[in-house]
Amino acid sequence: MIEKQTNLMLIGVGGGGCHFASAAVRAFGGALPAIGFDTDALATRGIGNMRCMIIGAQRFDGHGTGGDSVKGRQAVRDDHEAIRAALAGVRLAVVVTALGGGVGNGATPELLQILHDLGAHILCFATLPFELEGRERCQAAERALPLIEEGSDALVVLPMDQLYAAVGVQTPLADAIRQAEETFGAGLTLLWRLILTPGFISLDPESILAMLTDTKGRCRFSVASATGASRATEAVAKLCCSPLLGPTPALQEAQAVMLGILAGGDLRLAELTEVSQQLRAALAPACELRLGTVLDERYAGHIKLVAIFFDVLREKGAVPGAESEPDTLADVLGPIPGERRTSRRARGKAAIRQTGQGRFKDVDATWLNGEDLDHPTYLRQGITLDR
Amino acid sequence: MALPPIAALEIGTTQTVALVGEIDDMRRVTITGRGVYKTSGVRKGQVFDVDLAKAGVAKAVQQASEESNVDVGSLLLAVSGGHIEAKVNRGSVPVRGRDRIVSREDVEEVTELAQSLVLPSDRDIMHTVNQSFTLDDQTGILKPEGLSGAQLSLDMLVIHTQRNRIDNLRKVVQSVEMDVEDVVFSGLCVALSSLTSEQKRNGVAVIDLGGGTTSFLAYADNVIACAGSFGVGGDHITNDLTVAFNLPTGRAEDLKRRQGHAIVSSSTGLKRLIIPEELGMQERSISLKAFHTVINARQAETLRLVRSALHEAGILTRLNAGIIFTGGGAALPGLTELGRSIFGLPCLIGEPCNVGGLANVEAPAAYATAAGLVLYGFKTYQETGIMRPVKEFLQGIFRR
Numbered sequence: 001m002i003e004k005q006t007n008l009m010l011i012g013v014g015g016g017g018c019h020f021a022s023a024a025v026r027a028f029g030g031a032l033p034a035i036g037f038d039t040d041a042l043a044t045r046g047i048g049n050m051r052c053m054i055i056g057a058q059r060f061d062g063h064g065t066g067g068d069s070v071k072g073r074q075a076v077r078d079d080h081e082a083i084r085a086a087l088a089g090v091r092l093a094v095v096v097t098a099l100g101g102g103v104g105n106g107a108t109p110e111l112l113q114i115l116h117d118l119g120a121h122i123l124c125f126a127t128l129p130f131e132l133e134g135r136e137r138c139q140a141a142e143r144a145l146p147l148i149e150e151g152s153d154a155l156v157v158l159p160m161d162q163l164y165a166a167v168g169v170q171t172p173l174a175d176a177i178r179q180a181e182e183t184f185g186a187g188l189t190l191l192w193r194l195i196l197t198p199g200f201i202s203l204d205p206e207s208i209l210a211m212l213t214d215t216k217g218r219c220r221f222s223v224a225s226a227t228g229a230s231r232a233t234e235a236v237a238k239l240c241c242s243p244l245l246g247p248t249p250a251l252q253e254a255q256a257v258m259l260g261i262l263a264g265g266d267l268r269l270a271e272l273t274e275v276s277q278q279l280r281a282a283l284a285p286a287c288e289l290r291l292g293t294v295l296d297e298r299y300a301g302h303i304k305l306v307a308i309f310f311d312v313l314r315e316k317g318a319v320p321g322a323e324s325e326p327d328t329l330a331d332v333l334g335p336i337p338g339e340r341r342t343s344r345r346a347r348g349k350a351a352i353r354q355t356g357q358g359r360f361k362d363v364d365a366t367w368l369n370g371e372d373l374d375h376p377t378y379l380r381q382g383i384t385l386d387r
Numbered sequence: 388m389a390l391p392p393i394a395a396l397e398i399g400t401t402q403t404v405a406l407v408g409e410i411d412d413m414r415r416v417t418i419t420g421r422g423v424y425k426t427s428g429v430r431k432g433q434v435f436d437v438d439l440a441k442a443g444v445a446k447a448v449q450q451a452s453e454e455s456n457v458d459v460g461s462l463l464l465a466v467s468g469g470h471i472e473a474k475v476n477r478g479s480v481p482v483r484g485r486d487r488i489v490s491r492e493d494v495e496e497v498t499e500l501a502q503s504l505v506l507p508s509d510r511d512i513m514h515t516v517n518q519s520f521t522l523d524d525q526t527g528i529l530k531p532e533g534l535s536g537a538q539l540s541l542d543m544l545v546i547h548t549q550r551n552r553i554d555n556l557r558k559v560v561q562s563v564e565m566d567v568e569d570v571v572f573s574g575l576c577v578a579l580s581s582l583t584s585e586q587k588r589n590g591v592a593v594i595d596l597g598g599g600t601t602s603f604l605a606y607a608d609n610v611i612a613c614a615g616s617f618g619v620g621g622d623h624i625t626n627d628l629t630v631a632f633n634l635p636t637g638r639a640e641d642l643k644r645r646q647g648h649a650i651v652s653s654s655t656g657l658k659r660l661i662i663p664e665e666l667g668m669q670e671r672s673i674s675l676k677a678f679h680t681v682i683n684a685r686q687a688e689t690l691r692l693v694r695s696a697l698h699e700a701g702i703l704t705r706l707n708a709g710i711i712f713t714g715g716g717a718a719l720p721g722l723t724e725l726g727r728s729i730f731g732l733p734c735l736i737g738e739p740c741n742v743g744g745l746a747n748v749e750a751p752a753a754y755a756t757a758a759g760l761v762l763y764g765f766k767t768y769q770e771t772g773i774m775r776p777v778k779e780f781l782q783g784i785f786r787r
Contacts, residue, residue, distance in 0.1 A: 059633050061671055071633070360626070363430040366469055366618040368692065373619050376627040377684040385631060385677040 007091035008192060011115075012036035012050075013108045014072075015043040015064075016098025016127060022047040024096070024185035029298075032192060035086060037111060039075045039103055040064040053086060055079045055107065058387045065102025067137070069144065072106025076114075083114055090120045092209060095152065096188055099141035100129035108144070112151030121212050123308075124152035125188060125221075128159040153212040156187070156219045156308065158244065165243035166223075183244070187221045190260045190306045194292040211258060211290060211310075218311055220245050220254075225304040232271040232303055236278040239305045251282045254309040259291040264300030267293065275305065390768055392419065392455065394462035395760035396444065397573065398556060400429050400599030400622055401715055403443035404754060405462070407455035408742065408761030414769075416762055418744035420455025421754070422447035431599035431618040432468030434555040437562055445563045461566035463764050465756045466513075466556060467573035467600040469618030470549040475518065476504045479540040482522075489522065489531045493539050501543035511550045513572055518542040518610045527608060544611050546572050568764070573597070574604035574614045576759030577713045579766070581737035581752075582606070591708035593737060594693055595756060596716025598622050603693045605702055613700035617692055621716045624685045631681045632673050638665060642678070649686045649721035651679045686719065690729045697730075709733035713755035 010032055012021030018036030025032045026049055036052040038044050041062035044052040054062055056075025065071035076083060087093070093115050097108040108126070115122050126148050129137045149155045167179040191208060222245050224238035240251055261267070261275060272293065280289060360366075366373040371380060378385065390410050397404045407420035424446040428439025452459045478500030484490050502515045520528040522536035531539060557567050577595045592605035602616040624647070628639040646660055659672035697703045709732040712722055717736045726734035738751045739758035745751045 061669070063669070074633070360430055360622075363433040363435055364469065364618065366431065368617070373617075373688075374623070374626075376630050376681070377623075377688045378627060378631060378681050381684060381688075383680060383684055385674070385680055387674050387677050 007089055008033065008195065009087070009090045009093050010034040010050075010188060010192075011087075011093055011095045011111070012038075012052075013095060013097035013111060014038055014101050014103035015040060016101070017096045017104060017108075018044055018047055018050075018052055020096045020098070020125075020127070020181065020184055020188065022050055023181035024188040025049050027182050027185035028189045028192065030192075030196075032189065037076075037083065037103070037107060039072065039107075053079075053083070055083065065106070067100075067140070068102045069106030069140065070102075072101075072103040072108075073110050074106075075103070076107045076110035080114070083111065084118070087115060087118055087120070090115065090118060092191065092212075093120045093122050094188055094191060095122060095124040096127075096184075097124065097148070098127045098129075099144050099148070100133065100137040105140055105144040109147040109151050112148065116151060121209050122152040123154045123156070123191065123212060124148055125156045125158060125184070127163065127184075128157065130160045130164075149218060154219050154308070154310065156221045158184070158221065162243050162246060183223045186223045186262075186304065186306050187308070190258075190308065193262060193294045193296075193306075194258075194260050208258070211256065220309045220311060222307050222309070223305070225302055227302050232274040233278065235303045235305045236275050236282075239307055240279070240282045245309070251309065252284045253311050254283055254287055256288040256310040257283060257290070258308045258310075259289060260306040261291060261293045262296060262299050262304040262306065263293065263302065264297055265295055266300055267295065267303065271303065275303075279307075390765060392457045393761050393764035393768070394420075394448070394451065394457070394459040395465065395757045395764065396448065396462045396560065397465040397576075397757045397760065398429055398434070398440060398444060398559060399426055399597055399715070399756075400432060400620060401597070402426055402753075403440075403447040404757040405444075405447035405451040405459075406754065406757040406761055407451045407457045407459065408744075408758070408765070409455075409457075410765050416742045416765055418742055418754075418758060418761065420451035420453070420457060421745075421748070422450025422452070422454070424450070426598075429599070430622070431620070432466065432597070432616075433470070433552055433599075433618075434559055437555070437559050440559045441562045444559055448563070448565065459565065461568050462560070463760045464556060464560060464567050464570045465573045465576050465760045466548065466553060466570055467595070467597060467602040467616045467756075468548075468552060469600065469616060470552045471513070471546065471572060471602070471616040472548070473544055473546045473614040474504065475613075476501050476543050476545050477540055478502075478543065479538060482536055482539055487535050487537060489534050489536065489539055491532055494520075494532055494541075497539050497541045498543070501541040502545070504545045504547070506547055509550055510547050511553070512545055512547045513553075513570065514544075514546040514575065516544040516546070516611045518544055518612065519608075529610075544614065546575075546614055548572075569767075571760055571763055572602070572604075572614065572616075573600075573756045574602040574616065576757070576763060577602070577737070577755045578604045578606070578611075578759065579762045580739035580741050580759030581711055581713050581755045583740065586708040586711070589708040590702065590706040591711060592693070592697060592702075592706050593711045593713060594690070596620065596689075596712060596714040596719075596722075598715060601689050601693065601716075603696065605697055605700070605706065607702040607705040612702045612705075613696060615696050617689070619689050619692070621719075623689075624682055627681050627685050628678065632662075632678070633668075634662065635665060638662065643682065644718075646675065646678065647682050647719055648679045649683055649719050649725040651676060651683050652721075655679060682719070683725070686722070686725060687729060690726060694729055703730070706730075706732055709735065711735050711737035713737040713739075713752045715750070715753045717752040718750050 012018035025034050034050040039056045039060050041054050056078045097104045128141045163180050167176045222239050222242040224235045226234035360374045392409045395406050403424050403426045405422040406418050408416050408418050410416050424443040426443045428436030478497045480497045520531040521540040560567050577593050587606040590607045595602045597620045599620040599622050604614040605612050625640045655675045658675040662671050664670045723734040739755045742758045
């Protein structure tokens with residue numbers, strides 16, 4: 001395969017995110033620049049095919065966060081410079097994070113902020129916990145979602161229940177996990193395939209970046225594959241009613257679609273046309289469809305469709321629900337004691353908080369000479385602790 | 388005539404202290420009852436939960452009442468916090484007598500003028516303290532009556548506070564069926580209990596390091612030159628440690644008390660503090676040097692706030708007797724050393740030396756405010772003959 005230099009990077013966040021990223025690297029088969037971030041050294045020990053960076057090790061000694069998003073956030077803050085160095089030069093980041101846990105909920109928004117500061121375009125895949133994991137975990141994930149959405153150019157939200165429903169609920173667990181990882185991996189690596197692998201119709205990286213920039217918002221993604229003579233028709237039908245699109249796969253709502261067609265060298269032009277026409281028929285007339293083909297001998301006799309449906313478009317620079325100021329990270333996840341930060345959008349018009357934070361939240365904040373004295377002194381003064 | 392015992396209460400951020408004091412015929416004040424109870428529902432000197440705070444008040448007062456065998460029905464209340472501010476207000480009047488000799492009326496008129504500071508509607512004046520009179524170009528006059536001149540001015544230190552903060556503290560006391568006789572700024576209290584006449588003459592600043600607040604009051608040339616309070620205290624050190632080392636608050640507080648030091652010494656070297664297994668976290672160790680660095684950063688910053696205030700008031704160079712530290716925070720090892728490096732002045736840990744009965748108490752500096760409050764009560768009582776103090780008489784009390 002000939003690869004173009006586009007500075008793409010796959011980034012896994014938290015135990016689940018690292019695991020999915022690792023599975024995607026494995027499924028991709030080629031060299032895929034990838035990095036994982038987690039606080040739990042034990043959980044990432046089994047991942048051998050990509051670099052995993054243990055964050056917040058000085059504070060948490062390589063242990064998990066126990067579901068505490070504040071700890072996840074602190075971990076990124078602690079190793080901010082090292083993370084920044086690791087991500088320097090990334091132009092397009094595909095971030096995969098499993099929400100519900102401490103690192104997923106807490107560290108992801110911080111990492112997105114770092115990527116944003118580095119000038120990277122961000123496509124984020126966020127999984128929501130299984131319902132069986134409990135309401136609390138699900139609610140924590142839901143609370144974190146607006147922050148992730150705010151931090152990414154495009155966000156694909158994927159409830160784990162939907163991912164496994166796509167595999168088939170009756171499939172034995174071991175197979176289900178493998179298939180789910182494969183399905184998800186296909187979505188994660190779609191951009192690589194479209195950009196890096198030459199095909200009959202290739203997508204220019206610049207046009208992908210432009211699409212991500214122009215179509216900020218929440219997306220859905222779907223994967224389908226088929227074999228045989230009518231593989232094209234079958235694959236599109238599967239793609240359009242995949243459980244990955246949710247209980248009501250209302251494709252009419254999609255305002256733009258990025259479609260990757262993976263097939264072997266036996267892909268015929270008629271099949272390509274059929275895929276395109278059928279999909280267009282399912283979409284609203286105004287919907288923009290961009291497709292690229294990837295010809296890979298491993299898919300001989302197969303066709304695999306991977307699509308990202310951009311549902312909610314927003315103007316460049318506009319924000320979802322702009323009439324109401326979005327919650328800040330601290331509002332949603334609870335503050336790091338003494339913390340004072342504003343959301344990306346609210347920056348530049350930082351309002352002075354009237355009450356204190358963290359431990360001092362019940363009483364007036366102590367502001368003096370423009371500084372919030374409730375915030376730890378060593379942090380405000382940038383003192384590095386020789387731990 | 389024997390004066391009745393006086394009860395004083397300080398609802399601190401960390402602990403609530405109640406003292407009962409009695410005065411003998413020789414005008415010596417002795418603390419006869421002492422009650423201390425952990426405070427809840429208060430942060431930075433402000434009440435955020437009356438029900439939580441009242442439990443501490445009830446226990447502390449009961450303890451002091453039982454120890455002294457005095458039935459406490461009303462008491463004096465000390466307050467501190469960032470809501471307390473002080474301002475020097477100057478009043479000026481022409482000397483009216485034909486012979487240009489300052490009369491009693493002139494002094495009364497200029498005093499009234501100097502006291503009348505216009506404040507926002509949510510603020511009340513707590514104390515007005517005479518600094519000194521100026522007669523034409525002659526400054527630093529303490530008794531102008533009978534002197535000749537054309538223009539008489541008076542500088543008055545006006546200490547004012549936010550009304551609802553005081554009302555909330557009153558509510559706590561009233562909720563345990565007691566009356567508040569008067570509310571007094573804690574800085575005045577510590578000055579009364581812990582400063583000697585000699586120190587006041589030479590110029591001195593007393594810094595009361597509380598759990599949630601840091602109050603200060605400075606004497607220069609025997610008058611109160613400036614005063615103030617910040618909403619920063621020992622709780623902030625604990626909070627900084629909590630954040631820095633991911634410690635539970637209780638553990639951070641305990642470690643601060645046992646291992647805290649205001650100075651980062653090279654002798655700590657590679658020493659480490661063992662954090663036992665707790666709340667699901669495994670046993671681990673943290674660097675003692677890093678631990679002291681966090682404490683040092685916060686404590687130094689707090690002292691620099693006071694230093695700036697003293698510098699702005701122009702009295703930093705007039706504090707020949709140096710700095711006196713009181714309050715629970717004064718127990719931090721290395722504090723005087725840190726103070727010397729920041730103020731460039733001698734620093735001492737103060738004790739409520741002007742009252743008896745606290746000689747055998749552990750960490751007497753923590754009782755400086757409440758003990759001063761008892762002294763305040765007796766002094767006002769002696770001056771006015773009534774329990775409810777009349778603020779105009781204060782200048783007489785604080786000049787001695």
